[in-house]
Amino acid sequence: MSADIHHDESETIKPLEPQQIDAFWGDFSNQLSQLEELDRQEFVESSNELLHQYAPGLSLELEGKLGEAGSRLVISAHGNTAQFENAQALVRQAPRFEHYSVQAFRSRALGSNFGMRMDGFELACSDIRVGYYDAGGITGLELAFAKPIPSDMMGHAQHMSFIMLDHILGEWDFSVRVGPVEFVEEISQGLSGPVKLSEI
Numbered sequence: 001m002s003a004d005i006h007h008d009e010s011e012t013i014k015p016l017e018p019q020q021i022d023a024f025w026g027d028f029s030n031q032l033s034q035l036e037e038l039d040r041q042e043f044v045e046s047s048n049e050l051l052h053q054y055a056p057g058l059s060l061e062l063e064g065k066l067g068e069a070g071s072r073l074v075i076s077a078h079g080n081t082a083q084f085e086n087a088q089a090l091v092r093q094a095p096r097f098e099h100y101s102v103q104a105f106r107s108r109a110l111g112s113n114f115g116m117r118m119d120g121f122e123l124a125c126s127d128i129r130v131g132y133y134d135a136g137g138i139t140g141l142e143l144a145f146a147k148p149i150p151s152d153m154m155g156h157a158q159h160m161s162f163i164m165l166d167h168i169l170g171e172w173d174f175s176v177r178v179g180p181v182e183f184v185e186e187i188s189q190g191l192s193g194p195v196k197l198s199e200i
Helices: 018-035 040-054 081-092 151-169 171-177
Strands: 059-063 071-076 100-104 115-118 121-124 128-134 139-145 178-183 192-196
Touching: 018 040, 018 081, 040 059, 071 081, 081 100, 081 171, 115 151, 121 151, 139 151, 151 171, 151 178, 171 178
Parallel strands: 071 100, 139 178
Antiparallel strands: 059 071, 115 121, 128 139, 128 192
C-alpha cells in the first residue's frame, strides 16, 4: 500500500503579512509570563490557540524545559511544504527571549528509540523496519512492521509511523528529501537495510 506523505504542492497558501507576524509575537511576548505558569501541555495548547489566530496552518512546539535556558520554541508546518516559507518568516521576525531560541521545523532526533500511544495502541521505533533506496535524487522508503498489527489499527499504525519519521529525520528533511513511502509486509530484496526506524 502506498501512502503520500506530502501535501498538495498546488495548494494555495497566503503568505503571512509582517503585521500578522508582529501581532502574534507581540501577543505571545505579553502573555509569556502567564503561559509559563501552566504545565507543559497547557503551555503548548494555549500558545497554539494564540498562533492559530494569526497563522492557522502552523504550530508551536516546545523542545526542552519550560522556562529554562537552552529550550527551543519550534514553529512546525507539519511537513506541509506549502507552509514552509510562512514558518521561516515567523522565525525570522521572532523577538529575542531570555530562555528560548526560536527555530523553524522539528529537530532531527536520530538514534532515539521512542514510542507513541494513540487510542490505546502503542508503537515504538523498534517496531518499524525501514528499507531505503535512491528514487531519482530523493530517498524512497519501504516500511514494514516488526510486530503484528491488528487490522483495525493498521491505519493508526501507519499514521503514527509518519509522525515518528518526522521526528527521527527532522521535518525539513522528511518533507524535502524523502519521496515515495510504501508500507509492505516484508522489505524488498536489494534495498539498503532493513534497519530499525531509530537507526535510519
